[in-house]
Amino acid sequence: MPTGTAIRDVSQQLFDAAERVLLRGGPNALTSRAVTTEAGCAKGVLHRHFADFDAFLAELVTDRIDRIRTQTRSLQAAAGTSTVADNLTQALTDLFGSVAVAIVSLITARDELRTRLHQAGSSGVPVLTEATAMIASYLGAEQKKGRIASDADIDTIALTLIGTSHLLFAGRRGEAPETGEVRKIVTSVIADAAR
Incomplete structure (x- = not known):
């Protein structure tokens, strides 16, 4: 995703991506990198919205x-x-x-x-x-x-x-x-x- 492009409903997009990763690979596959890759955004996006x-x-x-x-x-x-x-x-x-x-x-x-x-x-x-x-x-x-x-x-x-x-x-x-x-x-x- 290009820098500076706003992502609508970031939390929901990340949650949906996490669900897909979880369903596909189970709990061990669920990492911040896997979630952000699945969501199509930079890893920093997750860490900007969650501690x-x-x-x-x-x-x-x-x-x-x-x-x-x-x-x-x-x-x-x-x-x-x-x-x-x-x-x-x-x-x-x-x-x-x-x-x-x-x-x-x-x-x-x-x-x-x-x-x-x-x-x-x-x-x-x-x-x-x-x-x-x-x-x-x-x-x-x-x-x-x-x-x-x-x-x-x-x-x-x-x-x-x-x-x-x-x-x-x-x-x-x-x-x-x-x-x-x-x-x-x-x-x-x-x-x-x-x-």
Whole structure:
């Protein structure tokens, strides 16, 4: 990129580049040089906008958590529509069919990143924690509508759905599981709670 040319939405351009590198090569391939090369900009661009590479990665994770929060609002709005199993299957497919599995690998691979995220108030593995909260809030909305049993342990159901779905998606290289595989997990987990 020529010197002096303004880059629009630098953070988003760098985040998108980081995702592509992460998906292609995994956490070990993710370096500041790889990100800026993928983004088509000078290495200094990243360091002008972020204190260091771990600060950049923490912002990347935070940005992805914000996307899950947006998905949470959409999922809650779906309560009472379609079927609970269909809504959960779609939500889990959207969540784990994106870069979420790769982000989880990144968080677990980088101690400094985990430390920064925890210092910023995140707990557990931040993307998975937020995803679990998303599913639990949806199940709570369905519980209020009477489509999930009032005595169902929605927190445990949410943890189980996130954990099993993560394992299902993480065990694949380059191909997502079929919708039927995700739906099978969902229907098994919610069988006793769904009405």
